[in-house]
Amino acid sequence: MDILAFGVQADEKPLMEKAFAGLHDIRCLDVFLTEATARIAAGHEIISTSVNADLGPDVLHTLAAGGTKLIAQRSTGFNNIDLGVAERLGLTVARVSYYSPYSVAEFAWTLAMAVNRRIVRASNRTRDFDFRLDGLMGRDLRGRTVGVLGTGKIGEAFTRIAHGFGMRLLGWDVAENPACLELGMKYVEKERLLAKSDLVSLHVPLLPATLRLLDATALRTMKDDAILVNSSRGGLIDTEALVAELRAGRFTGVGLDVYEAEAGLFFLDRSLEVVADDTLARLVTFPNVVVTSHQAYYTVDAVGQIIDTTVQNVLDYTAGRRSENVLVPAGS
Structure with a gap:
C-alpha cells in the first residue's frame, strides 16, 4: 500500500523511509497539508500528517472524496483536526499518544x-x-x-x-x-x-x-x-x-x-x-x-518514537485492530 506523508522534515525523511521499509511504500513530501495541497492525496487510502496540518472541514471533505480512509497524525496534539467531521465522513484518525x-x-x-x-x-x-x-x-x-x-x-x-x-x-x-x-x-x-x-x-x-x-x-x-x-x-x-x-x-x-x-x-x-x-x-x-520554531520535540529519541508509533498505527489499521492511539475509529 502506498502511503503519502505530508510535512516531513529533511532530518525526518530517512527515518520515515527506514521505518516503513519492507512494510509499505511511503512517499514523503515537505509540503504541508492545506486546502491548496489536499488534492495531492487523491488515490491514497492512508496519509500521514504533521502537527501544523490543516485538517478542518474543507480539507477533510477533499481527502474523503479522494479516497483517503486513514489519517495518521505524527503528534500527540490533535487540536488541528475536526474530529466530528472526520467521524461523519468515515475517516479513521490516529495520533501518537506518547513520546519522550x-x-x-x-x-x-x-x-x-x-x-x-x-x-x-x-x-x-x-x-x-x-x-x-x-x-x-x-x-x-x-x-x-x-x-x-x-x-x-x-x-x-x-x-x-x-x-x-x-x-x-x-x-x-x-x-x-x-x-x-x-x-x-x-x-x-x-x-x-x-x-x-x-x-x-x-x-x-x-x-x-x-x-x-x-x-x-x-x-x-x-x-x-x-x-x-x-x-x-x-x-x-x-x-x-x-x-x-x-x-x-x-x-x-x-x-x-x-x-x-x-x-x-x-x-x-x-x-x-x-x-x-x-x-x-x-x-x-x-x-x-x-x-524558536516548534522544535521542542525534535530529538532523535522522540522523533524515532513518533515514527515507530505511526508505523504501528498504520499496521493496526490494515489489520483491523484498534489501539489507544485511535481518535476516530473505522466505521464510527
Whole structure:
C-alpha cells in the first residue's frame, strides 16, 4: 500500500523511509497539508500528517472524496483536526499518544535558561568580539518559585528538573500528579500560581477550556520580573496581550517554542519574504524574548518514537485492530 506523508522534515525523511521499509511504500513530501495541497492525496487510502496540518472541514471533505480512509497524525496534539467531521465522513484518525516527555521538558528549560542568562544576546555579541557583560546579568534559580501549568508526563519531567535546581514547586492541573507531590509540589489555583511564581512554564494541551489560558488578565497577575516559557501550544497565550505587557517593560524573559498563528510560518523558510504577521514581527524584536520554531520535540529519541508509533498505527489499521492511539475509529 502506498502511503503519502505530508510535512516531513529533511532530518525526518530517512527515518520515515527506514521505518516503513519492507512494510509499505511511503512517499514523503515537505509540503504541508492545506486546502491548496489536499488534492495531492487523491488515490491514497492512508496519509500521514504533521502537527501544523490543516485538517478542518474543507480539507477533510477533499481527502474523503479522494479516497483517503486513514489519517495518521505524527503528534500527540490533535487540536488541528475536526474530529466530528472526520467521524461523519468515515475517516479513521490516529495520533501518537506518547513520546519522550524529556525532549519537550528539557527544551523548555533550555528556553528558560537562555532568557534568564541572556545567552542569545551574549552569543551575538561575542561574534562581533564584544565581550562586555553589560545587560547580561541573570539570577540564580535555586530557592525561587516555579509554577507548572499542567503536570502530566511532560510537566512531571519539567518538575523533576526544577526540583534538581532546588526550586519551590507550585502546580496547577485538573488532577494532582502523585509523583509531583512526592517532589514537594503544592497545587494551588491558577491565579495564585501566577502571582507567586518567578518562572511559569506551560504544559497543558490546547482545548476549548485552555484556549488563551494566559489572557490579558492572567498575564497582568504575573510578577513584573517573571520568566514565561511556552513549549506546548501557541493558543494557550493571548499573544497580542503578551506583546502589550512586554512593551510596558514587564517580564525578565519570555521563551516561546510555539505561536498561536504558526501554521504557514513555522517549519518553513520565510527569510526572503515579507512576513505580514505584525504581532510575530513585533514579538521577535524584544531583546528579552526568544522564539524558536516548534522544535521542542525534535530529538532523535522522540522523533524515532513518533515514527515507530505511526508505523504501528498504520499496521493496526490494515489489520483491523484498534489501539489507544485511535481518535476516530473505522466505521464510527
